[in-house]
Every structure is written in structure tokens, then in C-alpha cells.
Amino acid sequence: MIKLFRFLKPYRWQIFVVLVLVFLQTLGDLYLPTLTSDIINEGVMAGDVATIWDIGKIMLLVAGLSAILSIASSYFSAKIAMGFGTVLRNKIFERVESFSLREFDEFGTATLITRTTNDINQVQMVTIMIFRMMVSAPMMAIGGLTLAYSKNANLTGVLGVAILVLGLTIAVLARKVIPLFKLVQGKVDKINLVLREKLTGIRVIRAFDTVERENKRFNDVNNDLTNTYITVNRIMAFMMPSIMLIMNITSLSILWFGAIKINVGTMDLGDLSAFTQYTMQIMMSMLMLSMMFIMVPRAHAAAVRIDEVIVTEPSVVNTEIVQNEFSVTGTLEFQNVTFSYPGAEESVLEHISFQAKPGKTTAIIGSTGSGKSTIVNLIPRFYDVTQGNILMDGVDIKEISLETLRDKIGFVPQKSVLFSGSIADNIRFGSKDAPMQEVIEAAKVAEACEFIENMEEGFDHYISQGGTNVSGGQKQRLAIARAILKKPEIYVFDDSFSALDFKTDAKVRKSIKNKLNDATVIIVAQRVGTIMDADQIIVLEEGKIQGIGTHHELLNSCEVYKEIVSSQLTKEDMK
Ligand SMILES: Nc1ncnc2c1ncn2[C@@H]1O[C@H](COP(=O)(O)OP(=O)(O)OP(=O)(O)O)[C@@H](O)[C@H]1O
Numbered sequence: 415m416i417k418l419f420r421f422l423k424p425y426r427w428q429i430f431v432v433l434v435l436v437f438l439q440t441l442g443d444l445y446l447p448t449l450t451s452d453i454i455n456e457g458v459m460a461g462d463v464a465t466i467w468d469i470g471k472i473m474l475l476v477a478g479l480s481a482i483l484s485i486a487s488s489y490f491s492a493k494i495a496m497g498f499g500t501v502l503r504n505k506i507f508e509r510v511e512s513f514s515l516r517e518f519d520e521f522g523t524a525t526l527i528t529r530t531t532n533d534i535n536q537v538q539m540v541t542i543m544i545f546r547m548m549v550s551a552p553m554m555a556i557g558g559l560t561l562a563y564s565k566n567a568n569l570t571g572v573l574g575v576a577i578l579v580l581g582l583t584i585a586v587l588a589r590k591v592i593p594l595f596k597l598v599q600g601k602v603d604k605i606n607l608v609l610r611e612k613l614t615g616i617r618v619i620r621a622f623d624t625v626e627r628e629n630k631r632f633n634d635v636n637n638d639l640t641n642t643y644i645t646v647n648r649i650m651a652f653m654m655p656s657i658m659l660i661m662n663i664t665s666l667s668i669l670w671f672g673a674i675k676i677n678v679g680t681m682d683l684g685d686l687s688a689f690t691q692y693t694m695q696i697m698m699s700m701l702m703l704s705m706m707f708i709m710v711p712r713a714h715a716a717a718v719r720i721d722e723v724i725v726t727e728p729s730v731v732n733t734e735i736v737q738n739e740f741s742v743t744g745t746l747e748f749q750n751v752t753f754s755y756p757g758a759e760e761s762v763l764e765h766i767s768f769q770a771k772p773g774k775t776t777a778i779i780g781s782t783g784s785g786k787s788t789i790v791n792l793i794p795r796f797y798d799v800t801q802g803n804i805l806m807d808g809v810d811i812k813e814i815s816l817e818t819l820r821d822k823i824g825f826v827p828q829k830s831v832l833f834s835g836s837i838a839d840n841i842r843f844g845s846k847d848a849p850m851q852e853v854i855e856a857a858k859v860a861e862a863c864e865f866i867e868n869m870e871e872g873f874d875h876y877i878s879q880g881g882t883n884v885s886g887g888q889k890q891r892l893a894i895a896r897a898i899l900k901k902p903e904i905y906v907f908d909d910s911f912s913a914l915d916f917k918t919d920a921k922v923r924k925s926i927k928n929k930l931n932d933a934t935v936i937i938v939a940q941r942v943g944t945i946m947d948a949d950q951i952i953v954l955e956e957g958k959i960q961g962i963g964t965h966h967e968l969l970n971s972c973e974v975y976k977e978i979v980s981s982q983l984t985k986e987d988m989k
Pocket residue numbers: 519755756758762780781782783784785786787788789828940
């Protein structure tokens with residue numbers, strides 16, 4: 415937690431002000447019982463109304479000032495804590511944005527969400543508490559004890575016993591509750607994970623009629639979290655009455671022994687009253703300290719999880735020798751590339767070498783899981799190669815800045831992603847200043863114009879979150895239009911025609927070929943029909959290249975290709 419406090423630097427003056435305010439407020443609080451003692455001894459007992467008025471006015475003033483200081487310190491500490499939360503959220507967001515897919519795979523989305531929301535809330539809450547109590551609790555405890563001792567040294571023994579009992583009770587309960595608090599975070603992560611899967615997979619869950627099973631899965635994690643919270647709250651519920659009981663017994667004992675002392679004339683009534691108030695203040699400060707001891711480990715667990723994200727260095731970064739200005743023709747070359755996913759023992763790709771040239775279409779075909787998407791994910795450096803090199807116009811892509819590299823690529827992922835906003839906004843995603851005419855042009859190339867114009871609001875039609883109000887094929891065509899509008903040198907279509915019917919598939923490919931005649935086009939596909947007329951086809955099996963050539967060349971030379979083709983086309987089609 416202390417490590418995270420480095421982000422509090424911009425607030426150091428405000429923190430100083432809060433600490434001073436709390437210090438002054440505590441001084442006021444400590445002064446009040448002494449004034450009570452004076453008003454009783456010198457005013458009430460002596461029957462001196464003027465003194466009662468005089469001391470009463472001072473008491474009012476001190477209480478009023480103390481209240482104002484308390485409000486001000488609460489205001490500033492809340493402000494600092496909220497600002498601190500904002501800084502942490504920004505830091506996490508910035509860091510997560512720079513993560514490569516490797517780090518996403520390692521953390522998982524659910525925990526990144528919990529860390530950005532729930533964990534930061536914990537830290538914020540405890541930060542407020544720390545500012546409010548860090549100064550006041552020890553000051554109240556030590557000051558109260560000293561002042562109580564000054565009122566009556568003998569009665570302090572009773573107080574000592576009470577503090578010991580209270581300390582022990584809190585320690586026993588804290589020992590039970592702290593580990594449970596630490597467990598809670600992991601359980602919140604689990605709920606988020608199940609909930610996310612449940613919400614994103616709702617169609618599959620309903621189609622496969624597994625609603626009950628999924629409900630049970632959710633209920634299990636939910637009950638697990640609830641039970642932990644219930645146990646925590648049971649202990650906490652036991653804590654408050656126990657502490658109150660100890661405090662009341664202490665007051666009673668002090669009054670009892672104090673009354674005896676008053677009776678024999680060794681103590682004044684006012685001092686006993688002050689002593690009782692100091693006792694309560696000491697007990698309250700112990701309570702505050704104990705709450706801190708319980709809450710801080712919980713926030714500490716959250717802080718560690720937050721810091722873990724912030725200090726994780728992205729594995730794909732710009733090297734020192736990067737080129738920012740880099741004009742390319744679009745020649746792409748894989749040189750003996752081998753790749754394995756993080757944590758996996760076996761390589762997914764082995765010794766991949768090929769060249770994709772401008773003005774030519776390179777297709778990659780192979781069975782599912784053969785590594786097609788992995789190959790194209792290496793081009794914009796979503797992951798870095800394990801061995802070998804990828805060159806763009808003869809320069810290793812690691813020597814080109816990530817921004818420049820990605821600027822040269824129009825990437826249409828296997829799973830089309832749309833964002834909430836209008837259709838035009840979605841097409842303009844990578845080129846926000848593009849004029850409407852170019853947006854329409856790009857939509858035309860992607861064969862999307864017709865269905866867009868049939869929609870009531872046309873290009874202003876609102877796409878809902880996740881693009882749920884358009885069909886799979888429409889989504890794919892909008893994703894294609896988005897890449898086309900960007901006008902990059904290299905286009906990567908990762909199985910981007912799979913949701914299109916044969917006719918539309920052919921039409922889109924034809925217009926892409928006409929429009930993008932100078933660009934390097936890489937198409938990943940499952941359907942032979944989609945890639946048959948490519949300039950070169952790469953046949954992939956279990957991460958290895960089985961053949962490279964045109965459709966006709968491969969039909970004569972590559973067994974794997976022949977098998978794929980014969981499973982999809984008739985003899986007539988193959989000619
Ligand atoms: N993030 C990942 N972490 C670990 N392994 C992965 C990851 N993504 C893919 N794989 C594995 O790598 C292999 C190749 O996957 P890839 O997605 O490249 O295949 P593909 O040929 O594109 O398949 P498909 O045509 O079904 O999309 C598979 O065995 C898959 O299980």
C-alpha cells in the first residue's frame with residue numbers, strides 16, 4: 415500500500431493541511447473534558463454562575479471550532495482519496511492499454527476489471543481512514559492517557575486493565591477476520607468472471623438450454639462470496655457489542671472507584687467526570703486503531719493487486735532504435751519464424767518463411783487450430799515472435815515504432831468488433847477525420863452500402879454495445895470498411911469473409927481486388943472458394959508450411975491442399 419502512495423505526490427500540500435486540521439481538532443477534543451472538569455469544580459460545585467458562563471462560552475467555542483475543523487478535514491481527505499483513486503484508475507488504464515495480448519492472457523479480463531473498480535475503491539476508503547485516524551487516534555490515546563493520569567494517577571490502573579482487555583479482544587477478532595478479508599478479493603474476481611461469461615454467452619446458454627446449470631454456477635460463486643461476507647460480518651457484529659460492553663464496564667468501574675475517592679475526599683467530582691470522558695476517548699481511539707488494523711491489510715491486498723498491473727512491463731514495446739518515419743511499399747517477409755504462446759511448451763508455429771508482395775494477394779489456408787490467426791497476429795506485433803524475424807520492406811518490424819507499424823496495417827480480426835455509436839463512427843474508427851464521401855466509398859468496397867442505406871437512419875444508424883443489432887455478415891462488412899477507409903499499405907483479413915454468403919464473399923473480394931490493387935493483401939480463410947484466385951496460397955498444418963503456390967500449382971504438388979480442396983469442391987470446381 416505504501417508503494418502506491420507514490421501517486422499521492424501531487425496532493426502533498428493538501429495532505430499536510432488535513433494532518434494539521436486533524437491535529438488541531440484532536441487538541442480541541444482533548445481540551446473539552448478538562449473544561450468540563452473546571453466547569454463542575456469551579457462553577458457548579460462553588461455555585462459560581464459567572465464562572466459557569468465563562469467556561470461554558472469557551473466550551474462552546476472549542477466544540478464549534480472542533481466541529482468546523484472536523485468537517486474541513488473530512489472534506490479534504492475525501493477529495494484527496496477520490497483524486498488518488500482517479501490517478502490509480504488512469505495509471506491502470508494507461509498500462510493495460512500498452513499491454514500486448516500476452517499480458518491480457520496472463521491477467522484475464524475479469525481480474526483487470528475488479529482491480530480497476532473494486533480494489534481501487536478499497537484503497538480509496540482506507541486512504542480516507544488513514545488521513546483521519548493516523549494522527550488523531552494515537553494522539554487521542556496518548557494525550558487522553560496523560561491527561562487522565564494528571565487528573566488521578568490511581569484510577570489510571572483501572573484504565574490500564576481495561577485497555578489490556580480491549581486490546582486482547584480486538585487482537586483475537588482481527589486474527590480471524592483479516593484472512594477472510596483477503597479471501598474476498600479473489601471471490602469478487604470469480605463472480606466477475608462468471609458474470610462476464612454469462613452475459614457475453616447468453617445466446618449460447620439459452621440455445622443449449624443450460625440456463626439452470628449456469629444459474630447454479632453463478633449461485634455457487636455468489637453464495638461462496640456471501641458466506642465469506644456473512645462470516646466476516648458475524649465477527650464484526652460480535653466485535654461492536656463486546657467493545658461496548660468493555661467500555662461500559664470500564665465506565666462503571668471508574669465511577670465506582672471514583673465515587674469511593676470522592677467520598678473520602680481524594681478526588682473532585684469534576685475530575686471524575688473528566689476522567690470518564692478521557693477514558694471514552696482512549697477507548698474510541700483504540701477502536702479506531704483496531705479498525706485501521708483490520709481495514710489496512712484488506713486494502714493492502716487490493717493495493718498489491720493494483721501495483722501488480724501498474725508495474726507489469728508490456729512485453730511488446732518500442733525498442734530504442736525504432737524508426738518513426740517510415741514509408742513502405744508493403745512488402746512483408748517472414749524469415750524462419752517460430753512462435754509459442756506464453757506458458758506453452760510446444761511451438762504453435764515452426765520455421766515459417768514466406769514473402770507477401772504489394773499488389774498481390776497472399777492467402778493462408780489450413781485446418782482449424784493450424785496457426786493461421788497466430789501468423790497474422792504477429793504482423794501488428796500483438797505478440798512478438800519467439801525466433802526468427804518479420805520484415806517490412808526489409809526492416810525488422812521490431813525496429814519500426816508500434817504506432818508507425820500499426821498505421822501501415824488494416825487489420826480485420828476473426829471476430830469483428832463494433833463499438834457503440836453510429837455506423838459512420840464505426841467505419842471512421844481508425845480515420846476519424848475522413849470525409850463522409852470516403853466513408854461511403856469504403857462501405858461500397860465492403861459491399862456494405864446497400865444494407866446501410868436500407869436502414870432507417872442509414873450511416874447514422876446506432877450500433878448498440880458489442881454490435882448486437884447487426885447481423886454477423888453485416889458486422890464483418892463494417893469491419894472490412896473500417897480497414898479500407900484507413901488506406902494502409904498492408905491489409906490483413908483474418909477469416910473476415912466467413913459470415914458472408916458465397917455471392918457476397920465473391921463480390922467483396924472482387925471490389926477489394928479492384929480498389930486495393932497496389933496494396934499487400936493477406937487473407938486467412940477456411941473456404942477454398944475464398945482464396946482460390948489468390949496470387950499465392952500458403953498451406954498450413956500444425957504450425958508448419960506444407961506448400962506455397964497458386965491454386966493450380968498446389969493441386970499438383972501439395973497433398974494437404976488437395977485434401978482440403980477435395981473436401982470442399984467438386985471435381986468441376988477444382989479445374
Ligand atoms: N492466446 C492463446 N494462448 C495459448 N494458446 C493459444 C492462444 N491462441 C491460440 N492458441 C493455440 O494456438 C493454436 C493455433 O491457434 P490459431 O487461432 O492460430 O489457429 P487457426 O488456424 O487460426 O484456427 P481457426 O481457423 O480455428 O481460427 C491452437 O492450438 C490454439 O489452441
